[in-house]
Amino acid sequence: MSAAAPRAPGALARWWDSDLAYSFRRSPVAVAAALMLLVILFGAALAPWVAPHNPLDLASLNLMDSRIPPVWDAEGQSSFPLGTDDQGRDILSGILYGVRISLVIGVGAVLFAVVVGIAAGLLAGYAGGAVDAVLMRIADIQLTFPAILIALLVDGVVTAALPQEMHERLKVQVLIFSIGISFWPQFARTVRGSTLVERGREYVMAARVIGLSSGRIMLTHILPNVLGPVFVIGTLTLGLAIVTEATLSFLGVGLPPSSPSVGTLIRIGNDFLFSGEWWMTIFPGLALVLLVLSINLLGDWLRDALNPKLR
């Protein structure tokens, strides 16, 4: 209703006025989840400045500091707020650096899956016929396996194919690739479905009449119209991807203890759970839960907010 409003109020102001922003402000769960996520994101992004210690610097570790309980315990020390592990590594610092790696891998894997999925979905939906049949059967077959199994398999094969000395250096890239590969079918199927609908619309026909190439029609006309659901699935898949990475690291095929992710920390701590040193595994676990929970709550909100039937 702002027909007479002055032009170009700026992207931020326009966003604040949008339906989506309104629905965000009205949802306390979404706001809480976003705040939580922001805190975690800041902590992870600024880890080198906010963390009390550098867990990646092995020289700074002191075995004398090992197995110190959290600060509120009688034996706790103020320099290790959440205690230390068996190597004398500060748990809080480990979590901050670990969340950082987990997020990088999670976001990287989802972006990879989104790019592959969108490309396959657009191609299958727009070209149809044999291309569609082949791409979608590959996706169907992959969907019959659990994603974690695919990720485990791809990770194993890629790692075996790489020379020994590159394993540690390329571990993050390998994980992004193997987790990303295991999630592309969801995106491909969604994009294909929307593409089938959009392809039959008259605006696509109008573009074909003036002789635009199929590639240009897919990228400039269809792609912007199929991105909505991709955002929702992307957000929800981010939570899954982070959990998958944590699971792989927990199983010992993920990141090594020298550059631990949250999953690696949980695995290390797991060995000491029954000897009473619960903080080593509970705190990283809690961090993982909060991270994934806030992402999923935001994803749920986004799904509902973008669904016109639920308005």
Next chain:
Amino acid sequence: MAEGRIVLEAIEASRSFDVSRPWLQRMVAREGRRVLRAVDAVSFAVTVGRTLSLVGESGCGKSTVGRLAVGLYEPSGGEIRFEGQSLSTARAQPALRRRMNMIFQDPYASLNPRWRVSDIVAEPIRAFRLLSGRDVQDRVGQLLTQVGLSPRDGEKYPHEFSGGQRQRVSIARALSSEPEFLVCDEPTSALDVSVQAQILNLMRDLQARMQITYLFISHNLAVVRHMSDLLGVMYLGRIVEYGPGESIFAAPRHPYTRLLLDAIPDLGMAGSTRARTPVGGEVPSPINPPSGCTFHPRCPLANARCRAEVPKHTRDGDVLAACHAVEEGRGAG
């Protein structure tokens, strides 16, 4: 009618679609391929600056003819010529492709909802590299003014417009490459009656000013009467009557044309002495069309010959009609 250069010509053009079920289901049910003949040996010619209208009930193949005429479909038989060249050859050349465009039926689906109106209108200009830089925006402003919108409307998105305004945007886009030939596929059928007249008048205006040739597709005879120089009446993929609009409206030959004209609730015809022949029934399936003249199950004049033999076009004055009854001189009302 023979004056002027022929812009678009269809020579016995046909188009079939394969509507078979998937291979596995066909094997299980032991049935063969099924083919739908949407357009069956259709011939016509439109001269420059004129309008040929195609009318018929839904499913008669008129939209398919429209899509054939701009090259969205290849004809599966016969030929379509643009400026004397086969259409597929013509469309291979951007210079010729620029000269044809299309206006669509549904103004809610024919504009990309994620694009600004200025980009929508400029798309053909950019695709054919007609202008560049600031000139594009100036031209878009001109075009929007020409179709009765404001140049400032270019900033907006399609959802901010009404159906009639969107159709104006659609027309502006179609005009932006300065085409000489436009296919209009039911451009007003999704609009309110009051808006229909505005859009039709706009289109006639533009035609008079720029000598545009129209292939106009509609199921609405009142609209067609307003627009056409030439008229083709289609039934089940064939043109059953073809000739100058006035001649056909004054004295329809084919029983189907008479049925369509009778169906117009027109006060002027209330006192007409012409007998009204109410013809019921639905259009038969084009997958399995009736034998002989495909109109015979609904035709009041049908006899044994109509059921067996496909009628050829016969000339009556300046009108061509495909009907045994007309040819034999029976039933000429």
